[in-house]
Amino acid sequence: MYLTGAEILVKSLLDEGVDTIFGYPGGAVLNIYDELYKYKDKIRHILMAHEQGAAHAADGYARATGKVGVCLATSGPGATNLVTGIATAYMDSIPMVAITGNVPRNLLGKDSFQEVDITGITMPITKYNYIVKDIKDLQKIIREAFYIAKEGRPGPVLIDIPKDITAEKAEYKPLIPKKVERKVKNLTEKDLEKVAKLINEAKNPFIYAGGGVVASGAYDELIELVNKINSPIATSLMAISAFPQEHPLYTGMIGMHGSKASNILASKCDLLICLGARFNDRVISNQKHIKNAKVVHIDVDPAEINKNIKADAFIIGDLKSVLQRLISLLKEKKDEEWLEKVEELKSLNVIKDTDTGELTPEFLFKKLDEFDDGNFIITTEVGQHQMWAAKYYKFRKPRSFISSGGLGTMGYGLGAAIGAQVALKDRRVINIAGDGSFGMNCNELVTAVKNNLPIIVIIFNNNSLGMVRQWQSLFYEERYSYTTLNRATDFVKLAEAFGGRGYRVFRKEDLKDVLTQALENKGPVVIDYVVDNDRKVFPMVAPGAAIDEIISEENINN
Template sequence: MFLTGAEILIKSLIDEGVDTIFGYPGGAVLNIYDQLYNYRDQINHILTAHEQGASHAADGYARSTGKIGVCLATSGPGATNLVTGIATAYMDSIPMVAITGNVTRPLLGKDSFQEVDIAGITMPITKHNYIVKDINDLQKVVKEAFYIAKEGRPGPVLIDIPKDITAAKAIYEPIIPKEVERKTKHITDEALQSVAKLINEAENPFIYAGGGIVASAAYEELKEIVEKINSPIATSLMSISSFPYNHPLYTGMIGMHGSKASNILASKCDLLINLGARFSDRVINTQNQIKHAKVVHIDVDPAEINKNVKVDAFVVGDLKIVLQRLIPLLKEKKNDEWLAKMNELKALKVKDTSETGELTPEFLFRKLSELDDGSFVLATEVGQHQMWAAQHFEFKIPRSFISSGGLGTMGFGLGASIGVQMANKDKTVFNIAGDGSFGMNCNELATAAKNKLPVKVIIVNNNSLGMVRQWQNFFYEGRYSSTDLNGTTDFVKVAEAFGGKGFRVHEKEELVPVLKEALAYKEGPVVIDYVIHNDKKVFPMVAPGAAINEIISEEDV
């Protein structure tokens, strides 16, 4: 049957299993929105307050489900407003399809009204992108885009569609989506044996698990290998919630604000086993930091092997499949002396300030953890509050920590939490924010209120850009240039103005009753203004460029 390009697009999305799109209309996508109206019983379109919010919502939808998130924007500024969200998804390997409209084909390249080369702009931050210049290619492009976004190392794909393509007609016939198969082509017996040999010979192994564990859903396999070889395990920021927080072999997060145990063990091990992490500069990205250890790296992306750290053995392939084939080759180990060292280091916990009289991040996340019935998902903005959440909340289920790791995008969390809530109606979704980050995209409260989404926003309010201020304190002799916000914003009134509910917490005894009231409120978003001192810092900390075991603690300063 002959259909317009707009209808072919919508029917192709339905064929791919898309049930929700986040977007904002404009002239170049009016034909698409007309078809979204016609197909509103099959695809739910969520109108966000800003296109950036739409891209973060699609990202949160994807991170919390493993499905592909979809966002839609018009040409020009609508398309460029997606760029930060696309880059965020790209850095963290999140499957997303971004659809943009553009001017008609005769006007391309002529500096037309609201014309921009969005394909050129996003080329470095997408797995692939398309400009559809032939109506007969549109359906095929959509199929390819969804396959590429999910295949191998996931990531965002952009489809740019000129307006006249959405009006033109072509034959449409339903096509069954190509099944995405796990990458196994390069998983050889030789590679598996070389990795197994190093693990079996190691006396002090240490596992560094990254976001690849989440992407491949290798949770059970990770637990099995940890327990078989009795290795301490740390997670990167992107892998938090992939391993049980209360497991005796878990040492916490690794990296700049990782636990003392994780960072010291990584520097003292004789074999570092990297599972799906990219040797980031916020963790380990130089050989010198682990100079006494041999290194094993398992990753789906061959470009990550030997990129930052030279390895002694590696396997390229889907982590779940690699671990399933590797585990039978491994010997059971006890590592008694090494585990005794681990337990000694785990006892060196960060100073707990939750029992002091003042409000602290530790107190907030301890009480929040106690209330979690196993349904809590925490999205975060970026800054001190993000690190405190990663350090102190007890994550109980996989995919329950939704945070911008690689790009570090302030303003990410609220849009992301909307996407998470849309995809997980049975979950309790929080956005952990700082007052600085919240101010960037707080307009998305309107989206949550309009759609009656019961997202709970907790603003860890220190009246400053806390993480930048912390660096100024340590490395710039306390010259607080433009980081003290001196804010006069009343966040309770902001919540109410957007149609939500607001609370303020000044005293410790107020917190639990407020949290319980927030949990009971289901009619829309809740904002909790949790006021802490602006000198509260994130510890432990490793200075930029320092060795991973050169840890700054609160006692040191």
């Protein structure tokens, strides 16, 4: 059958199993939106307040489900407003397809109204991108884009479609989506045996697990590996919910704001086993900081092998598939002396109960946890509150922690919360925010209210850009240059102005009642949680310092 480009696009999206699009209409995508109107019973379109919110929502949808998130924007400023969200997804390896409109082909390259070279702009922050020059290629491009977004190391793909392409006609035939095979074609027995030999010989192994565990769904295999070799395990920020936190060998997050146990063990182990993670500068990126440990690195992306840390042995391939084959080659082991050291260091992670009567991050997450039966999904903005959530909350299920890691995008959390809540209607999504981050994209409250999404936003209100202020306090002799906000914004009234509910918490004794009311509410809620602006995230490793050179609250106070 012969269909317009807009019809081919929508039918191809249905072929790929797309049920939700996050977007914002405009002139260059009018034909596409006209077609979406006809198919509104099959594809739900969520009208966002801003295109950046659409990209973050598609990202949150993908992180919550493992499926490809889809966002749609018009040409020019609509397309460029997606860029931060696309970069966020790229840095964290999130499968997304971003669709943009553009001016007709005869106007390309002429500085036409609302024309930008969005494929040129996004080339460094996409796995691949396309500008459709021939309608005959449109269906094939859409099919390829979804395959590329999911295959290997996931990531965002952009499709730019000139407006005249959406009006032209071409033949369309329904196509089955191209099947994504787990990437193990380069996996050899020799590689497996080399890695297995190093693990079997190690007395003091330590596992550093990253976002690849989530992307590959290697949760059961990771637990089996830990139990078989009795290795302590730490996770990166991107893998916070990928391993049971109550497991006796779990030592917490690793890195700049990681736990003392994780950071010290990484420097004392004789074998560091890196699984689905990259050695970035917020964790370990300097070979000398690993001391005398050998390194095993397993990752699906060959570009990450030996990029920052030289590996003594490595395997390139899908983590779940690799672990399934590797575990059978490993001997069961248990070094009591090493495990005693692990327990000794884990005692350093215990949160001291110093009740001064003030509202604290620890208190908030302790109370929130009392309401969680495993149903909560926690999204975050970026800053101190993000680290507090990662450190203090007890995550019970995979994909229950959604946060911007590699790019550190302030303003990310609310859009991501909308995407996650739309995707998983039976879960309860709670966005942890700082007053600085929340101010960036609080306009998306209008989207949550319009769609009656029961998202709870908890704002750590410390009247400052808390993480930047912390750096100024520690490294800039307390010169607080433009990090004190002093804004007159009333977050309770703001929530009500958008049509939601708002609460303010000043006292500990009020929190339980406020959380109870918020969770009973069927629509969006904002909770203004007032904390002291001098409260810091500890422990901390200074930029460029060795991972075991830990700054603690005791160091500062003494």
